[in-house]
Amino acid sequence: MKNVPVFVFPVSLEFYLNARHTHKQLLTVYNPYDFSVNFKVLCTSPNKFTVIDPEGVIAPQSCIDIVVRYTQPSAIHCNTTEKFRITMYDRNTQQALGKRDIPTKLIEGEPLNTIQESLGDSFHPLTTKAQTIKPIEELSRITCNHPLHHRDQQPINVVAVAISICCISALLLPTQPEQTAPSQLPNWLHIGSNLKLVFSFVLGLVSMLVLRP
Numbered sequence: 001m002k003n004v005p006v007f008v009f010p011v012s013l014e015f016y017l018n019a020r021h022t023h024k025q026l027l028t029v030y031n032p033y034d035f036s037v038n039f040k041v042l043c044t045s046p047n048k049f050t051v052i053d054p055e056g057v058i059a060p061q062s063c064i065d066i067v068v069r070y071t072q073p074s075a076i077h078c079n080t081t082e083k084f085r086i087t088m089y090d091r092n093t094q095q096a097l098g099k100r101d102i103p104t105k106l107i108e109g110e111p112l113n114t115i116q117e118s119l120g121d122s123f124h125p126l127t128t129k130a131q132t133i134k135p136i137e138e139l140s141r142i143t144c145n146h147p148l149h150h151r152d153q154q155p156i157n158v159v160a161v162a163i164s165i166c167c168i169s170a171l172l173l174p175t176q177p178e179q180t181a182p183s184q185l186p187n188w189l190h191i192g193s194n195l196k197l198v199f200s201f202v203l204g205l206v207s208m209l210v211l212r213p
Helices: 114-119 136-144 146-155 158-172 193-211
Strands: 007-011 013-016 023-033 037-043 049-052 056-058 062-070 081-090 096-107
Touching: 007 096, 013 023, 023 037, 023 056, 023 081, 037 049, 049 081, 056 062, 114 146
Parallel strands: 013 096
Antiparallel strands: 007 023, 023 062, 037 056, 037 081, 049 062, 081 096
């Protein structure tokens, strides 16, 4: 027999007399190799167990589940160690490649709580503290104090308003090239179209500054 490692999970089986759900368990046999293998399951006490599909083929880099049932759970069988042997064979030559023994035992009583077994004596569960819920009034007060809301409470910029009034007044003055009738305003108040465009641009900027939310 070659000494090829045989990978099986779990490495042991424990059946509990008073827990019927433990009387049926799975053995998973892995084939991590690049070739198919045959397998066979043997047992030291075949009258106590039933194994579904005790022989078969495992494809390369695959696994197979073997169902094991304890058919004769009795107090007289408790604490007696039995063994399953899983042997792998070469498909072409039928030569045994490796084997793995899986010990099994029938234990009286029921299994302990899985969580307690995993925690042990030095570990304890963590308690989750409920998050404190703030009253609606407090949330509203926090929202109102947000810096973005101070913008609505600030007074209107006086300089911006003054600039806007000056620009509007300048736009209402007569334009030099478009003058067709005598005007009562002096000539120095007659501005050109280019200057009016400048005042319009400034007025737009100031309006965006004042009217923005």
